[in-house]
Amino acid sequence: MSEWPSLLAGYEAAAPLPTTVNPDGKSLYNPPGPRSAAYDEFPKPIDSSNNGFDFHIYYSSGVPAQAQYAKELHERVRREFPELRIYKFWDKAIGPHPTAMFEVNTFNPHQTGTFFSWLVVNRGPCDVLIHPNTGDPLKDHAELASWIGRPWPLQLDFMKSTTH
Numbered sequence: 001m002s003e004w005p006s007l008l009a010g011y012e013a014a015a016p017l018p019t020t021v022n023p024d025g026k027s028l029y030n031p032p033g034p035r036s037a038a039y040d041e042f043p044k045p046i047d048s049s050n051n052g053f054d055f056h057i058y059y060s061s062g063v064p065a066q067a068q069y070a071k072e073l074h075e076r077v078r079r080e081f082p083e084l085r086i087y088k089f090w091d092k093a094i095g096p097h098p099t100a101m102f103e104v105n106t107f108n109p110h111q112t113g114t115f116f117s118w119l120v121v122n123r124g125p126c127d128v129l130i131h132p133n134t135g136d137p138l139k140d141h142a143e144l145a146s147w148i149g150r151p152w153p154l155q156l157d158f159m160k161s162t163t164h
Helices: 062-079 107-120 137-143 157-163
Strands: 053-059 100-106 126-131 146-150
Touching: 062 100, 062 107, 062 157, 100 107, 100 157, 107 146, 126 137, 137 157
Parallel strands: none
Antiparallel strands: 053 100, 053 126, 126 146
């Protein structure tokens, strides 16, 4: 048995998907079906009771142009996305984060996708750690995290002692 549960559980009796290729010659035709609940609610085990995802925007405080860009990015995020939870601007490492950063929280899949796509084109020299909140901070930061830009090594030792 695999350590990963099958993602096809519940689809055992479904008709086979067609192998028809679309006119572009590359993509596959997908027949219409029900809209995924993941458009409206985070999948389990993500716990959205406080917030679903954290975006940690990293920058090098010792590089003046990068620090200035990060400050402007912080202000722009506050102006453009006032419905998100936006934390103060840290000019030093804090918690498991090895460099200066600020944090933004999203509360639903729509916000998460919108903010992600906006950051992809507006992050400039900053790198972004994105992780869900499942109630297991170590797993969230170490296994379920994704990055926009360059990944940084996190300081997870204190999380190991408090969560396991």
